[in-house]
Amino acid sequence: MMNFLGNFITPAGMWNPLIWVFVSLIIFLIAYLIWSRGESRYKKGTEQTLPFLSGYAPESAEGTHVRAGNIYWGFVTALKGYYKVLRKIHTGNVNDYVGWYVGILAIMLLIYLLWGGA
Amino acid sequence: MMLLNLPYITVAILIAMGIYAMVYKRNLIKIVIGLSIVESAVNLFLVSLGYRRGGIAPIYTSAPSTYMVLPTPQALTLTSIVIGVATTAMLLSFCMVIYRNYGTLDSRKIRRLRE
Amino acid sequence: MIWDTLMAHSPALVIIIPLLAAFGTPLIGRAGKKYMYTWILCALALTELMTIVMLYHVFTNGTAIYVMGANPYNLAIPPDSHGIPVRIILTVDAFSSFMAFTASTVALAGGIYSIACEHEQTGQEKYYALLLLMLVGMLGMVLTGDLFNFFVFLEINSLASAALVAYHVDKGVATEAGFKYAIISAIGALMFLFAIGILYGEYDALNMAMIGSRMQFTNLDKIAMALITVTMAMKAGAIPMHYWVPDGYGKAPGAISAMLVTASQASLYGLFRMSFTVFGISANHVTLGWFIIILGVLSMFVGVTMALIQHDIKRLMAYHAISQTGYMLLGVGVGLATLGTAAFNQYGLAAMEGGIFHIINHAMYKGLLFLTAGAIIYRVGTSDLNKMGGLGHTMKYTSIFFIIGALSIAGIPPFNGFASKLMIYESVYQFQPVLSIIAMIVSILTLASFVKVFHSAFMGPKIHNVKEVPRSMLIGMAILTFFIILFGLFPNIALHYLVKPAAEALASPMGYLSRVLGGGP
Structure with missing residues (x-):
């Protein structure tokens, strides 16, 4: 019987997904702490929620969505x-x-x- | 010697003909016909593999001699023919549906799916 | 006692259950849809269960053989047959059972998914009968030890798949896809049969092990090898013979696209099995291995760059399927090119393990992605990404499943795609650094392409007023997600029980041959 929680041995090293998940949880926690200390002036239903297009007013809500055909044009x-x-x-x-x-x-x-x- | 190889030469010619039809003919029905020609060629190849000059059918019950043609290639050919009929029937019914919807059987025009 | 019998007969049962169920479906369908759904689900679940029993059997007892019509069931060479295995034989080594497990799991998820997804379609009993026949074809291809039997199952699989691709006629476009797929697989199968004829004419046998052991490697064998390997590569969807893949995958119903992935992988199995077991002993490993590697690299790169410019969600995913097949070809190709040298133990086996691990991972996450695409099409009614947007507002579960699948295909930890890609990168880097770098670039482009899909389908303002998909579709997706997360968080489970035995079985053709030709148990 193998230790399934152990390291995943690859040809040149090893990899442990559980440690990775643990570390990323800690990072999320830190990010959340920083985020929760931020300003709380955001209000729904005001002009704060409107998309900002270099100062131009968007024509419609649908018009702000970048369609698939235009992505990666460059x-x-x-x-x-x-x-x-x-x-x-x-x-x-x-x-x-x-x-x-x-x-x-x-x-x-x-x-x-x-x-x-x- | 040449005569013994005649079935195999026929097989090669038939396969070449069938593939030519599949690559260069523009009508979908003709493409299916090309496929059928290749299929007949492969079947001929299988049967001629098991053939022995002067051999009898491989039925052991009160056989006059045990000099028989090989039964396995015949069984293979039979299976292959059955599969071939199913394939051809399906392809032709696809052709029918395509013709009803597109109004053509030209392979240059039946390419709404590309890139 | 009954457990032993069940294990011993599991290879035959795995094929027989869906085969009988397929022909029973139209009959049961007359009694009512409810009965038919129960019948289908029971058949699929039972098949999955038998596959797991077979997996356990092969894992504990080694390669299993099952001879049709022989007494006892594992009598490969009857005493009066002059040492020739005359009967049709199922040879199940660890690689076969691994593939069977993959195929039946995806079929189970697809079957559950179809119940809600296709419930408005006509001719459902035929749909399910064909779905089961398609599964039979895949399982037969991976379990059989007989070349002609392989051909028959290949044809069953191709016919059922082509009919299912055309199931939604869709103004003839789906029929066009089905026609193209049927033509190309029919000519491929005929060339395969021609190769079988050549091999039979030379060696008087159809048994893979027998042909492998008698192989003289004359010029005729080289012709047969070209016919077989190219056909199998074409059926697996390797570039530049991939043109049917985007058509077929793109137009098939959602669940069928997911199953077509495993159907292509059954052909991939054929390619690997023929390359290693039938020809591998006498052929030039380096030539054969590089053929597979070059196909793999081409498929990876061209597949992903073509995917970037697609705007049909399923065509885009189909090009990704080609691209991911490239990883498997690359991994196993490196293993084949180094077979028998010192490098094989150093990194070749690891590359093969990576490639084989990628097979099951790809079946799971690409299956999941096709199911989410089917869910989107089911609700929105179009497959054009340009007409989509804002689905994440209402289809929350679907978008979560999509994110998991997309991260997994892009090789983002902790999902399963990462584990297998890591193995491929590291081992291929030791073989040829350039190939490994190409593989990494392809992975980045894959992520880029799925960012595009996610952005255009799920993000943005609400355009479509849609609901979440029905529960049975979510269950189908959840089954595949379970395996993605399981293999992602605990890759050692998959590696230990599934992948390592499979890679070792594939890499030692002599073991396969002696198991069949060595006589009894």
Whole structure:
């Protein structure tokens, strides 16, 4: 029988989730203590709760939500060339699906015939 | 010698034909036909593996000789045929539903799912 | 006495229970939906129970064999058969039982989840019959020791999965996904059958152990190896043969997407089993191992970068499934590439353990994520992330489950994804530092991508006026969450009972062969 509460031995060290949880609980506790000593002027239903958009009044509540298509715009734009290739490959055409499979099959046949043996 | 290998050459040609149809034909029905050709080729391959010249059917009850063809590949082929029928039926019924909804069977137009 | 009998026959029972239940479902369904749900849940729970019995049996007694129609049940080689195992045989080693446990757990959660999720659909008895058949296919694939039997179960699995992918016709789009999946798996299975024919023609056997021990490794065997490994990699969803994955996973009903993950993993099992046991003894480990490693790294990186630009929640998760499969391929590939060298004991085995541990972790958290995605679609009615927002206000439990799943897939401690990723990082770093660094970058991008999903679906102002999902869906999610937290907080339990035996069984093909060919018990 092993000690299941003990350390999780990895190839180069060890890891103990329970200690991690314990430490993070302490950190949360400290954070809570700091937070609870803060100002308590926040009031619901006043203009404090409205989103702040550089001084402009938001058009509507829905308008303040950043939609999924706009997130990571910068990342995708920076890798434009890479994504262009990927989009070109993903044609959605069933002929291409079979074509890729057969192509990889042919390549691997060649590789195994050349270097497959022990 | 060449003649003995004829089944295997046929298998290779049929598989090449079937895969050609699956990669280059644009009509979904033709793609399914290509699949069926590959399937027939594989079945032919299995049956010809177990064939012996002059062998009899492998039924032991009052058999005239014990020189028989191999029964296992035939059992495999039978199973494979049954599975193939199920696959083809399902694919063709998919084609039907796709045609009803898309109004076409052109694989270049049936790609609302991509990227 | 009865316990011993139950244990001995557990491999057959694990397959028979869902198979019979599947064909009983349409009949019971005529009596009424209530009876049918009870029937399904009993069948799934019983299967899960038998899997655990089998797991215990294999853990205590080592590799189990079960010969269909033999007397006694474990007589692999009848005395009058000239040393050839003639019957269909189930060979259950620790890796098989590990996979069976994963598959049946996810199926149980998916079955419970479906009851509420699909209760408005027509043709439910067919849905559940196919769900059980899909489970049969997976279990059969991982338990069988016979190549042709593997093919049959592969086809059962593919047919049932393809039909289920198309279950919500969804103006033909789901049917399109089902068609693509069916075509690609049918051609793959035929190529697999062709390879079986080649191997049978050469070695007069269909038994994996027999073929493995007789392997001469001629050019024909190399052709068979290419056909089998590429097909299995394609079915597992490795890039660049992954195109069916986002279509299929993305359009399937929620519970089926979760089960498709384990179905792909059953093919992954096929890839590993063939690479190690059937070909591994005579093939060049380095070539085969690097084939798997390269597929793994490609899948990891391309999968996650494609996921970043998706705006359909389930397609996004499907690309993550590809990306996570890459970790498993990488881990086990490193093990295969170092097999038989000194490096294997140093880090190769640990890499394999990491890869195999990642299989069960991935099944649990990706299953959970697909179930939460299904819950969102069930309530909101769309899978487009651009049209979502503010669901966290009302769907509190779903958002908690989603957070747990998302943190786990990103490898944030203390959830289970971290434990297996840590093992993979550390061991792969010793093999080839670059690969390990790529794996870490992929993990960061995974987190980024799930931050996007969480932000756009659950955060923000209330847009949709929705309620929390029904209880049975929450129970389905809770089952998978339980395992995520269990394996996260106590990784040693999983490692000791499930992963280590599995990795050791996979890494020692000779043990597998001698268990089957060595005769009786």
